[in-house]
Amino acid sequence: MSTVRRRLAPYLLMGPGLVWLILFFVVPLYFMGRLALESGTLATGFEFTWEFSNFTDSFDRFDEQFLRSFVYAGVATVIALLIAYPLAYAIAFRGGRWKNALLLAVVAPFFTTYLIRTIAWTTILSDDSLVVDVLQAVGILGEEGRLLATPTAVIAGLVYNFLPFMVLPIYASLERVDVRLIEAAKDLYASSREAFWRVTLPLSMPGVVAGTLLTFIPAAGDYINAFFLGSINQSMIGNRIQSLYLLELDYPTAAALSFILMAAILAVVVIYIRFAGAEALMGEEAEQRA
Amino acid sequence: MTMREAGPVGGLRKLLFGVATFAAALVIAACGGDGGIEGGGEETEVPVAEAEGQPSGQLKIANWPFYIDRKTVPEFERETGIKVTYVEEVNDNNDFLAKVQPQLERGESGGRDIMIVTDWMAKRMYDLGYLQHFDEEAVAPAKENLVPQLANPAFDPERQYSLPWQSGMTGLVVNKAEAPDVTSINDLFDPKYKGKVEMLNEMRDTVPLVMMADGIRPEEATEEDWMNAIEKIREAAESGQIRKFTGNDYTRDLANGDAVAVIGWSGDAVQLQADNPNIEFVMPDEGCTLWSDNMVIPIGAPNPTAAYEWMNYVYDPENQAQIANYNYYFTPVKGTKEVLERMGSDAAESELVFPTEEFTANCSTQDEPPGGPEVVRRVEQAWQDVITGA
Numbered sequence: 001m002s003t004v005r006r007r008l009a010p011y012l013l014m015g016p017g018l019v020w021l022i023l024f025f026v027v028p029l030y031f032m033g034r035l036a037l038e039s040g041t042l043a044t045g046f047e048f049t050w051e052f053s054n055f056t057d058s059f060d061r062f063d064e065q066f067l068r069s070f071v072y073a074g075v076a077t078v079i080a081l082l083i084a085y086p087l088a089y090a091i092a093f094r095g096g097r098w099k100n101a102l103l104l105a106v107v108a109p110f111f112t113t114y115l116i117r118t119i120a121w122t123t124i125l126s127d128d129s130l131v132v133d134v135l136q137a138v139g140i141l142g143e144e145g146r147l148l149a150t151p152t153a154v155i156a157g158l159v160y161n162f163l164p165f166m167v168l169p170i171y172a173s174l175e176r177v178d179v180r181l182i183e184a185a186k187d188l189y190a191s192s193r194e195a196f197w198r199v200t201l202p203l204s205m206p207g208v209v210a211g212t213l214l215t216f217i218p219a220a221g222d223y224i225n226a227f228f229l230g231s232i233n234q235s236m237i238g239n240r241i242q243s244l245y246l247l248e249l250d251y252p253t254a255a256a257l258s259f260i261l262m263a264a265i266l267a268v269v270v271i272y273i274r275f276a277g278a279e280a281l282m283g284e285e286a287e288q289r290a
Numbered sequence: 291m292t293m294r295e296a297g298p299v300g301g302l303r304k305l306l307f308g309v310a311t312f313a314a315a316l317v318i319a320a321c322g323g324d325g326g327i328e329g330g331g332e333e334t335e336v337p338v339a340e341a342e343g344q345p346s347g348q349l350k351i352a353n354w355p356f357y358i359d360r361k362t363v364p365e366f367e368r369e370t371g372i373k374v375t376y377v378e379e380v381n382d383n384n385d386f387l388a389k390v391q392p393q394l395e396r397g398e399s400g401g402r403d404i405m406i407v408t409d410w411m412a413k414r415m416y417d418l419g420y421l422q423h424f425d426e427e428a429v430a431p432a433k434e435n436l437v438p439q440l441a442n443p444a445f446d447p448e449r450q451y452s453l454p455w456q457s458g459m460t461g462l463v464v465n466k467a468e469a470p471d472v473t474s475i476n477d478l479f480d481p482k483y484k485g486k487v488e489m490l491n492e493m494r495d496t497v498p499l500v501m502m503a504d505g506i507r508p509e510e511a512t513e514e515d516w517m518n519a520i521e522k523i524r525e526a527a528e529s530g531q532i533r534k535f536t537g538n539d540y541t542r543d544l545a546n547g548d549a550v551a552v553i554g555w556s557g558d559a560v561q562l563q564a565d566n567p568n569i570e571f572v573m574p575d576e577g578c579t580l581w582s583d584n585m586v587i588p589i590g591a592p593n594p595t596a597a598y599e600w601m602n603y604v605y606d607p608e609n610q611a612q613i614a615n616y617n618y619y620f621t622p623v624k625g626t627k628e629v630l631e632r633m634g635s636d637a638a639e640s641e642l643v644f645p646t647e648e649f650t651a652n653c654s655t656q657d658e659p660p661g662g663p664e665v666v667r668r669v670e671q672a673w674q675d676v677i678t679g680a
Binding site: 041042044061064065122123126127128129144146148149231232233234235239240243244245246247248250 | 486532546547670679
């Protein structure tokens with residue numbers, strides 16, 4: 001009896017998680033997959049016909065947006081990393097008693113909703129705004145130059161909106177770094193720079209990997225920034241999925257496109273993790289198990 | 291080690307199999323064997339929503355935001371004893387159809403007695419079998435007060451299933467200080483205004499105006515005419531001439547100075563004027579498009595009797611004046627002007643609230659591309675590709 005119970009225990013413990021996964025992941029995924037293989041229009045009704053051409057057609061039609069989404073998300077991730085790492089480093093090692101206040105300052109803007117913040121940028125960056133006037137005066141922007149409705153604005157919006165997702169994981173892993181290891185490196189005649197490259201940075205890699213994933217994945221599927229800060233020449237794949245679902249009411253193509261996006265993101269992430277190493281993501285536990 | 295692992299792994303496989311079977315059963319139960327969403331389309335007799343006895347009970351209305359003043363609903367409730375649930379849930383015609391379609395497909399209205407949708411969407415819902423004909427006797431008092439310009443639209447010549455809530459004009463909204471010489475839709479393609487021009491993302495607002503600017507009447511346009519106009523817009527958008535395709539948010543861009551001339555709606559222009567006197571609605575040389583947002587009664591509406599009571603109530607000029615004074619759109623009710631004059635409201639003087647026959651002489655109603663749903667789908671797809679940049 002007790003052995004049966006002992007054998008069952010792990011599954012019972014997994015139960016709630018499994019039920020959750022099935023109800024909120026597997027079942028919706030099934031419906032979406034089915035929808036992606038239907039054909040027809042709203043007026044004539046949709047029918048399940050194994051319509052695989054939904055996938056090939058939508059990829060052919062929207063390859064430009066796919067490429068653009070990944071380029072924008074990639075560039076935004078790199079810029080966010082370049083801003084977030086020094087910031088997290090400063091807070092973790094130089095923050096002192098201001099640590100919590102500084103962290104709060106990173107997070108505070110995000111008490112306002114995403115949409116409102118992005119719309120606020122349309123006012124800040126508008127053609128008659130101070131920002132544009134100054135940039136024109138110093139010659140960075142041409143006479144007729146503008147910020148809104150350019151790739152710059154969209155990427156800047158992505159960086160701004162996802163920055164905390166980069167800062168917080170990096171901060172968390174830097175915070176855990178044992179300062180004595182850095183001291184030891186210096187005792188062994190490492191310069192500050194060398195100690196950073198060979199001790200601090202490798203130890204903070206889990207945060208960097210987590211941060212880049214948490215930034216890249218939502219940024220690749222984002223449509224709010226491209227919608228408000230861009231024009232049609234900056235539209236991303238999310239904009240197309242949104243309009244296919246809500247305006248064109250072409251559910252099968254929208255579902256197929258969502259699947260392709262999901263698969264593409266998954267592929268990028270898998271390659272990235274293989275490249276960066278799973279230990280980096282999971283931290284020491286993965287390393288020990290391996 | 292190996293001994294200990296054998297059990298759980300075999301068990302796990304069984305468990306996963308069980309889980310998968312369970313999930314499959316769930317899924318099959320949930321979709322009832324047939325596939326996903328299905329549309330109507332069969333030819334059936336359109337039912338009449340008959341009025342019965344005295345109006346009472348509940349009334350649920352689905353309307354667009356900012357389309358009614360605060361007093362009309364409570365006053366109607368007090369006068370008739372009908373309890374009104376007024377929901378501002380329509381933000382976009384297609385969006386709204388997507389939301390209610392699964393219910394209407396089952397013959398239910400989700401408790402809605404009146405929905406308010408634009409002309410072409412009313413037609414589309416009617417063709418899908420989602421709407422009922424009016425009970426002519428019950429709706430007669432309202433229809434008597436309908437202005438002649440709106441009485442016989444092409445999509446519903448007898449007003450059998452639709453009655454305008456408010457109407458409006460789509461034309462040019464211009465900042466006179468920045469773009470004083472914009473009087474035609476063609477001026478929007480002038481390189482002088484590169485990057486300062488915006489158009490509406492509603493296909494039936496923008497494309498007919500561009501066709502009219504090229505001398506094509508939308509009522510007579512072919513699929514090719516639609517496609518050519520869309521192509522012309524695409525080129526302008528890709529070259530950066532057109533900055534953006536917008537919904538109501540062009541108002542913000544005009545106020546910010548990001549845009550100086552746009553395709554926009556008459557009611558918005560009046561509201562923008564309050565902040566910036568330079569902004570005004572300009573009737574394009576080639577004419578405007580006229581549209582209405584219409585009250586319709588969906589199939590399965592629980593209380594049509596109360597719905598007619600509401601229609602007759604808002605078509606009383608005294609009550610309509612209160613609504614017109616709030617939203618400054620073209621009012622569909624005769625006699626409202628006199629009431630507004632008596633109230634001393636500026637709306638009475640506005641050419642946009644009370645356009646004369648001459649003012650709207652060249653205007654056309656918003657039509658669908660010709661040739662049935664398959665053509666409409668192709669044209670819509672081409673349009674969406676332009677406004678979202680495929």
